[in-house]
Amino acid sequence: MSSHARNGGIRIAVLGLHLLAFLLLAHGYENSVSVIYASEGFHYTPNDDKWLTALGLTAALSILTPLRSDRASTLFYHLVLCIVLIPMLVLFHAEDQPGEYVAQVAVGYVLSICLRPLMTLGPPAWLRMSPHGLRRAFLAVALLYIAAILAMGGGRYLNFDMTRVYDLRADAAGNLPSFFDYLSPLVSKVVVPTALVLSILHRQVFAALVFALCSVLIFGLTAHKSPLFYPLLVLGVYLASSRKQLALLLGVAVVALLGLSLADFWMARHYDDEVYGWTGKLVMRRVFFLPAQLNFMYYDFFSRNEWVWFSNSKLTLGLANYPYDLPVTHLIGREYFDSESMGANTGWFGSGYMQAGFAGVLLYAAVIAAVFCYVDGCARRSGKQALMTAAVVVPLFALLTSSDLLTAFFTHGLYLNLLVLACLINKEPLHARRPSHQRASSLRYPRLRQAVPQPGSAGI
Template sequence: MLLTFDSKSINVKKYPLGKITLILISLMAILVTIINFYLTTGGNVVLNFEDVYIHRSSFGASSFSGIFGYLNSWTFKIFSVIFLLWSLEKRNKMLIIISFIFIILLFMFSGHKSTLEALILILFFYFLYIFKNTSSIIIVSFFLLISICIFMGAVFNNNIFESLIIRRLLIVPAHLNFTYLDFFSNNDYIYWSNSILKSFFTYPYDLEMTHVIGEYLGYPKMGANTGFLASGYAQCGVIGVFSYTMFGIIIMNIINLLAKSYLKYFYMSMLFIPLLTLYTSSDFFTTLFTHGLLVAILILFFYDAKKYILKFGKFRLEI
């Protein structure tokens, strides 16, 4: 945090028709992802938060195979977000409704609750920058969210809201960080043998890293994800933590250089979920490539606030 500077944004030469290209790519990615989920799940959907893990265990392997292992995640966290942000920017009610339908369908077919985070975060950041004192609004909103979760739990006698927000957001990541530290202090480091250096090092465990920790906690079927700091320790001890911290500093400063103040709500909405994933539930390189952080940064280069007019005969569309 201390080495991340609030630098003045730089003027990057925009790619011609960058916004149009990104909107079309986002729309195509959303449609292809939904069609793939429909075909691989046979039309089965999940409507209850308590059933999402059963749904994912039944259809996750087929739905996320091949290129869809990347595309699905990019669509959840980047492309669906861009399409909704653009719809809000246009203030087009029909487009906003369609965007909401897309995100709800992605949740219903995939069972990934993170797809619904986009709805809350986008609306939060969209209205946040109406106010001048954003820091105070963020703090008040945080405590209000915690209070609402506790109230809902008491009223409905169900801890699902407290579990999703309080436990999953605040307690679980911290607990898993120390669990990784405890385990890999006494066992072999991975040395990126499960990813970029697998050609040079032999992976030392029979299970994936997340399931190794799940088994260590007494739940062999649980994938215990953690953020980039604990993951860095699992890879190469203190050297891994230091390396990932340096990479994180570079990424944060690149974002600060590219982000434009007049599109602050847009960039905050688009970057928040990949960055949250980086800090709470994924390795650095996995977040960069699989969870869309690199895609989000590339979008900073291409997206612009210009208005474009597309004409198809008498049909006229403003983008």
């Protein structure tokens, strides 16, 4: 079979998986999510005229999404399509959501795909550190971070019971200085997961166990569940990115998760046991529909109210006045969930619209295309695509699903991940470079080298 025919077959298979994901999500929303979680704003009010449009847009975006397994960005584009766009298209039909915003989101996504090949970005050459040196530095940071929490009395909040995390989280956070609000995400989302993958890559079993233990301790000391799952996410992405036909593999995984969620909802309806229903709640409701729902909430609010124009960040140097009395995430929590304490985070599409409307969505699309280009360039130059993809997946996943662009860069540590990629590429120290006279391969005419007396040869 020719490569063209094989690629065509893969494209058809991936398209079929995306359409199947759409149908599973539509079925799950109508029969489970909107029934169980109607009090949380999931209402089934379908517009049948939008059904074919939603299905057709799913097919079109699937066909436009890159399939190349030799680019790290392929994984991230498919994550956006499967976790954000397809659920939004389901809600476009099932909740009669506005088509104008769906069109803006689709244009922004396609723009990011089109801009990616037109850009050329590479890592700075001055950053140099070997993988072993980077791992040792990260180990020191992780241990000092844990020791600092214990030194400030954080040990009294140590807890490994996941059912008690919400009871202890506020007290554990209040016990720490405010700068830990910025330090903790860097350690839990960048330092520990990246070092864990580096340890596994270099077969440092003891170091991998130490970093895994650090993740558990950070969970126990901060009452945040995510440090337990970030290493698993990074490791899973590393293993998946090591395989060919990544898009096909991801499509199968998404369909399998949705099928498992539907089965779990069915078991919860037919068997009176609290163990059933959790998978559907965490996967179909939390991972797929909640980010999509929040995007529409942001559009609904900021299409009727003033845009933020980056006044909620230091980017404007305080020259722009923030127009609201609460941070945006808590503002949305108050307006749509009747709770000022709720932080309703959204990803690229909602936060881009929040900043500057459709222009904000397009601006964020261009920046994300540049980030993808940079990661692709690092992966190509290093020859270690799986490692490069895994090293940035945590903050990029937050950017795509639950974080503003600037927050992802500076609070979730995306800037640090991008610097780590540069270190992993420029890993040869300057003093370790061989002098030019020792590089026979650098001579244009290697045969002439035999006729030229060499230093240290006989007769010199």
